[in-house]
Amino acid sequence: xxxxxxxxxxxxxxxxxxxxxxxxAERIELVPAAAHxxxxxxxxxxxxxxGKIPALITDDGSVLHDSRVIVDFLNDLGGGDLVPVGxxxxxxxxxxxxxxxxxxxxxxxxxETALRPEALRWNDWLQGQLEKVASGLLELESRxxxxxxxxxxxxxxxxxMLGYLDFRFAQLEWxxxxxxxxxxxxxxxxxxxxxxxxxxxx
Amino acid sequence: xxxxxxxxxxxxxxxxxxxxxxxxAERIELVPAAAHxxxxxxxxxxxxxxGKIPALITDDGSVLHDSRVIVDFLNDLGGGDLVPVGxxxxxxxxxxxxxxxxxxxxxxxxxETALRPEALRWNDWLQGQLEKVASGLLELESRxxxxxxxxxxxxxxxxxMLGYLDFRFAQLEWxxxxxxxxxxxxxxxxxxxxxxxxxxxx
Numbered sequence: 001x002x003x004x005x006x007x008x009x010x011x012x013x014x015x016x017x018x019x020x021x022x023x024x025a026e027r028i029e030l031v032p033a034a035a036h037x038x039x040x041x042x043x044x045x046x047x048x049x050x051g052k053i054p055a056l057i058t059d060d061g062s063v064l065h066d067s068r069v070i071v072d073f074l075n076d077l078g079g080g081d082l083v084p085v086g087x088x089x090x091x092x093x094x095x096x097x098x099x100x101x102x103x104x105x106x107x108x109x110x111x112e113t114a115l116r117p118e119a120l121r122w123n124d125w126l127q128g129q130l131e132k133v134a135s136g137l138l139e140l141e142s143r144x145x146x147x148x149x150x151x152x153x154x155x156x157x158x159x160x161m162l163g164y165l166d167f168r169f170a171q172l173e174w175x176x177x178x179x180x181x182x183x184x185x186x187x188x189x190x191x192x193x194x195x196x197x198x199x200x201x202x
Numbered sequence: 203x204x205x206x207x208x209x210x211x212x213x214x215x216x217x218x219x220x221x222x223x224x225x226x227a228e229r230i231e232l233v234p235a236a237a238h239x240x241x242x243x244x245x246x247x248x249x250x251x252x253g254k255i256p257a258l259i260t261d262d263g264s265v266l267h268d269s270r271v272i273v274d275f276l277n278d279l280g281g282g283d284l285v286p287v288g289x290x291x292x293x294x295x296x297x298x299x300x301x302x303x304x305x306x307x308x309x310x311x312x313x314e315t316a317l318r319p320e321a322l323r324w325n326d327w328l329q330g331q332l333e334k335v336a337s338g339l340l341e342l343e344s345r346x347x348x349x350x351x352x353x354x355x356x357x358x359x360x361x362x363m364l365g366y367l368d369f370r371f372a373q374l375e376w377x378x379x380x381x382x383x384x385x386x387x388x389x390x391x392x393x394x395x396x397x398x399x400x401x402x403x404x
Contacts, residue, residue: 038330049337050303062292066303068270069295090264093271101252101268104306111327122322125313128240135251 002057003070004033004044010103010164011067012054013197017156018071020193022078028056037111068096071153082152095143095154098136099161105132106161110168133165137174137181144184151191159188167199204259205272206235206246212305212366213269214256215399219358220273222395224280230258239313270298273355284354297345297356300338301363307334308363312370335367339380346386353393361390369401 005012019025033053034041040051047063048055055065056073064070075082084092109129112121140158147155162185165174175182188194207214221227235255236243242253249265250257257267258275266272277284286294311331314323342360349357364387367376377384390396 038326040330040333045337049300049341050307050334051337052303058292064292064296066299069292069299072295073292090260090266090271090275093274094266097268097271098251101254105252116324116327120322120324122318124240125318128242131242132252135247135253139251 001027001059002029002031004035004047004053004055005030006033006035006053008167008199008201009035009053010160010167011100013160013163013199014067014156015054015056015070015074016197017160017193018074018080018082018153020196021082021151021156021191022074022080024074024078025196037115068100068153071156075153082156084152092152092154096157098139099154099157102133102136103161103164105129105136106164106169109133133169133172137178141178141181144178144181147184147188151188155188159185159194163189163194163198167201203229203261204231204233206237206249206255206257207232208235208237208255210369210401210403211237211255212362213302215362215365215401216269216358217256217258217272217276218399219362219395220276220282220284220355222398223284223353223358223393224276224282226276226280227398239317270302270355273358277355284358286354294354294356298359300341301356301359304335304338305359305363305366307331307338308366308371311335335371335374339376339383343380343383346380346383349386349390353390357390361387361396365391365396365400369403 003012003015016025016028019028031043033044035044035051035053044053044055045051047057048065050065052066054067054070055063056070057063058073064073072083074080083089106129109126112126112129144158162174162181165172175185205214205217218227218230221230233245235246237246237253237255246255246257247253249259250267252267254268256269256272257265258272259265260275266275274285276282285291308331311328314328314331346360364376364383367374
């Protein structure tokens with residue numbers, strides 16, 4: 001399998017963490033990609049018309065995206081239990097959706113401050129995105145104390161989201177006001193799968 | 203069940219189309235919501251920290267989001283076959299991801315032109331988002347001729363995406379250059395589930 005990859009993408013990281021947890025990491029060849037919302041990477045667009053990463057090329061040549069689909073596929077391929085069944089399924093999937101939505105907001109906040117020309121920035125927009133992150137962190141704080149040793153699509157997504165905040169939004173200092181989440185992430189972030197996939201400059 | 207709802211949201215529509223196809227529409231009470239990226243709807247935020255719709259309150263009080271999770275849940279509840287199994291699963295899920303990514307891009311393009319103050323608009327950003335829609339339409343054009351009578355998470359997402367383009371981006375006139383897609387949508391858009399969920403002003 002081949003995975004269009006950037007070491008800085010939290011969505012790519014979700015796939016890699018899942019692959020490590022499932023023992024599949026060595027079967028995935030990483031293909032460097034420069035996904036960008038304006039200067040689109042043509043090699044990626046050819047496989048995924050959205051030009052976004054991650055995108056996975058399976059051994060039979062099929063193209064799968066996005067991270068949710070790829071993690072689900074890897075779990076199936078590896079016969080894993082990262083996708084809970086029964087009632088726990090909906091809570092885990094909604095957790096994944098919350099973490100992904102926080103990441104979407106954080107990435108839009110970053111585009112607003114690091115990509116858009118300074119004269120065209122809109123503070124109301126930036127604050128709206130950061131509010132989503134803040135509301136999500138509050139919700140996570142009430143959930144994290146019940147995570148126990150869960151390793152699934154939900155906790156993997158939360159872990160990669162927190163790693164991205166540390167990487168790009170260190171000034172938020174989220175640990176100070178979210179002690180339960182901080183305690184959980186000390187454990188989860190120390191897993192081999194997380195250590196092996198940390199952004200190099202983080 | 204209660205669904206936070208706006209008649210204009212293509213993501214809400216995916217849930218409603220699925221509910222109609224599954225015979226569950228009458229079990230869902232629609233709760234009007236004014237989701238907005240800056241002026242967030244506090245009633246929604248209380249249930250979904252992202253402040254986004256759709257969000258579903260199940261009969262036992264659980265909150266589920268986003269549209270992918272809700273459609274998956276409804277399919278399970280209704281014992282439906284909107285989520286294919288086996289190899290067809292990954293193609294359908296990637297189709298859903300493509301349609302959702304096109305919608306995300308279209309919604310960002312709309313925010314750029316209809317919400318952001320005129321002096322702060324960035325044409326490069328707008329064009330980048332519209333390119334994603336255009337590349338996605340090209341891909342869909344090569345797929346649509348093979349859809350047959352498939353009604354699943356993939357085709358529902360494509361249908362709602364095309365409905366949104368008709369609603370908000372009629373000037374794209376996508377039918378002219380995408381005849382296979384146009385032919386398919388003439389059929390799919392005429393389904394009872396699509397007619398019952400069309401945006402009132404479209």
